[in-house]
Structures are given as structure tokens and as C-alpha cells.
Amino acid sequence: GAVVSQHPSWVICKSGTSVKIECRSLDFQATTMFWYRQFPKQSLMLMATSNEGSKATYEQGVEKDKFLINHASLTLSTLTVTSAHPEDSSFYICSSRARDTQYFGPGTRLTVL
Amino acid sequence: AQKVTQAQTEISVVEKEDVTLDCVYETRDTTYYLFWYKQPPSGELVFLIRRNSFDEQNEISGRYSWNFQKSTSSFNFTITASQVVDSAVYFCALSEARPLNSNSGYALNFGKGTSLLVTP
Numbered sequence: 001g002a003v004v005s006q007h008p009s010w011v012i013c014k015s016g017t018s019v020k021i022e023c024r025s026l027d028f029q030a031t032t033m034f035w036y037r038q039f040p041k042q043s044l045m046l047m048a049t050s051n052e053g054s055k056a057t058y059e060q061g062v063e064k065d066k067f068l069i070n071h072a073s074l075t076l077s078t079l080t081v082t083s084a085h086p087e088d089s090s091f092y093i094c095s096s097r098a099r100d101t102q103y104f105g106p107g108t109r110l111t112v113l
Numbered sequence: 114a115q116k117v118t119q120a121q122t123e124i125s126v127v128e129k130e131d132v133t134l135d136c137v138y139e140t141r142d143t144t145y146y147l148f149w150y151k152q153p154p155s156g157e158l159v160f161l162i163r164r165n166s167f168d169e170q171n172e173i174s175g176r177y178s179w180n181f182q183k184s185t186s187s188f189n190f191t192i193t194a195s196q197v198v199d200s201a202v203y204f205c206a207l208s209e210a211r212p213l214n215s216n217s218g219y220a221l222n223f224g225k226g227t228s229l230l231v232t233p
Contacts, residue, residue: 032216043204043225044158049217057217091156097219100146100210104158 002028002098006105013084014113021079021108023094029074030096035067038091038107047092050077084112115140115207119224126195126231134190134227136205142166144210147181147188148221153201164188166210195231202226 003026013019023033031052036044048069049057056069066088068080081088089112095102116139126132138147149161162172164181172179176193192199205224212218 032219034220043223044221046217046220046222049215049220051216057215059217093156093158095158095221101148101160101163102208102219102221103160104150106155106157109156 002026002096002101002103004094004096004103004105006094006108008108009106010109010111012111012113015085016083018080018082019084019110021081021092021094021110023077023079023096023105025075025096025098025103028096028098030077030098031074032097033071033077034095034097034102035069035077035079036093036095038093040091044093047079081110084110086112088112115142115145115209115222117205117207117222117224119203119205119227121227122225123228123230126229128197128231128233129194130231131191131193132195132229132231134192134203134205134229136188136190136224138186138188138205138207140207142209146208146210148206148208149179149188149190150204150206151201152204152226158204161190192229195229197231197233200229200231202228 005024007022033050035047050071052071058064071077093107095104118137145166147164151159178191180189204226206221209218
């Protein structure tokens with residue numbers, strides 16, 4: 001399968017600060033990446049589709065000004081949680097699509113104090 | 114709209130037992146993909162299988178097997194002779210195969226997951 005890395009694996013920040021999460025496809029080029037969020041003991045919910053060289057497509061209910069997505073190259077997409085609040089604490093997972101399959105990064109656990 | 118239902122929230126078995134995880138889906142698409150992923154306590158999602166909607170052949174991979182029944186819209190997953198290392202949350206997911214509108218169509222719609230606990 002394809003390898004997707006994510007950094008950092010966990011982060012703790014104060015309320016009001018911004019946090020950037022990186023998602024890299026290591027052994028293939030991905031024109032499309034996806035960002036999901038998972039609350040404890042729940043399923044994964046799609047937040048947005050990240051398209052290389054163009055604007056991301058956000059799902060209904062996801063604030064695009066709060067969750068900034070940048071897909072500047074074929075191997076890197078970033079998610080920035082701006083002015084984070086405790087309710088943003090969650091497990092954020094990215095995926096890259098390769099050969100009709102999505103491969104997931106290891107996830108980033110965000111805790112906002 | 115697509116929907117994936119995993120009715121079993123939690124399953125507990127004793128090692129060496131066989132266990133089947135159910136997955137029922139709904140879609141209006143004529144072509145689609147079905148997936149199973151494993152999420153161990155570490156959190157990382159591990160890809161297990163992808164099945165195309167036009168391929169109803171069952172598949173076996175070691176102790177894992179999958180039964181795809183288009184007539185009942187089900188894609189069930191069986192673990193034979195379960196082991197403690199199989200303990201994890203298993204997700205069934207569905208995506209479009211040829212999205213008409215945007216790449217968002219390739220995104221996965223997940224079921225709520227089934228938590229499997231295998232005890233010694």
C-alpha cells in the first residue's frame with residue numbers, strides 16, 4: 001500500500017492559538033487528499049477535500065475560515081486550525097487517494113486547553 | 114446519498130472463535146467501491162480490502178474473508194480463528210467510483226464501526 005505521514009502525532013495548545021497539521025504522501029503523488037475528524041468512540045467524518053493547486057472543498061457545517069487547508073504540492077496538504085477552542089479537540093486524520101484506494105496517515109490528536 | 118450501517122457496536126469473542134462483522138450499505142450510484150479498515154488502539158487506519166461494485170466474487174486473505182452480496186447490499190467481514198491482535202475497531206466504508214461533480218465524491222462514507230474484543 002501507499003505510505004502517508006502526518007505531523008505532529010499529537011499537540012496540546014492553549015485556547016486561541018493556531019495549530020498546523022501536515023499530511024504527506026511519501027511514495028506517490030496525490031492530487032486529492034482528504035481531511036477527516038474523529039471524536040472519541042465515534043466514526044470518521046469528512047471535513048474537506050484538498051485539491052492540489054486549487055481551493056479545498058468543505059463539507060456542510062465545517063467553517064472554512066477556521067479550518068484552513070492548503071495543498072501546495074502533489075505530496076503535501078496542511079490543515080490549520082485557527083483560534084482553536086476546547087471543542088476543536090479531536091483526532092484529525094488525513095488520507096491520500098492512490099489507485100482507487102484511500103490510505104490514511106497515523107492521525108494527529110489535538111487537545112485544546 | 115450514501116449510507117453505511119454497521120449494526121454491531123461491540124463484539125466480544127474468545128480467541129480461536131470465528132467472528133463475522135456485518136455491513137449494510139445504501140447508494141444510488143451504479144458504480145461504487147466498498148472498503149474495510151481496521152483501527153487498532155494506536156488510532157491509525159489500516160486498509161484491509163477494496164471491492165468494486167461490479168465484482169461480487171468473495172475474497173479470502175489468510176484468516177480474513179469477505180462476502181459481498183449486491184442483492185442484499187451487504188459486505189460482511191469474517192475473521193476465522195480470531196486472535197488477540199485482531200482486537201480493534203473495524204470500519205466499513207463506501208465511496209463513489211466515478212464522481213460526476215467533484216473529487217469529494219471519492220471521499221469515504223464510514224459506518225459507525227464495530228469494536229471487536231478478542232480475549233485469550
